Amino acid sequence: MQGTGFDLELFRSFLIPLLVAYGLALPIGWNREHASRSAGLRTFPLVAVGACAYILIGTNIFVGDDAQSRIIYGIITGIGFIGGGAILKDHGTVSGTATAASIWNTGAIGVAVGCARYEIACVLALLNVLTLSLGDAMKRYFDPTKD
Secondary structure, three states: OOOOOOOOHHHHHHHHHHHHHHHHHHHHHHHHHHOOOOOOOOOHHHHHHHHOOOOHHHHHHOOOOOHHHHHHHHHHHHHHHHHHHHOOOEEEEEEEHHHHHHHHHHHHHHHHHHHOHHHHHHHHHHHHHHHHOOOHHHHHHOOOOOO
């Protein structure tokens, strides 16, 4: 009977994807934290877990592809607002765009995990970490006049 008592199997079916989303977002958060950015070790895993949770909850409550696409649409929009808060403009310079893009990407990681598309989530996480880790070196390589 659904809705009564504690369902261990249901708990496991939610716990594993949430832990995977958390684990895939940690290196991204670590990178941003290490770079002393506005969002870091707490923000990125929470974004991934939150996005994953909305997918898991939504797909268990609502039925049909249309419902899932609406949930994804809402997640994308909401995370866009969070990312927008990471972008700062000061005297003609803009900063925080990589952090904002990483927040958005981390939401996509959570959605992918929630949809059981672990391969997509792993590739997104890997590309995000590589881009953040190697981005400055690549900018200097392709444009030596940059700091």
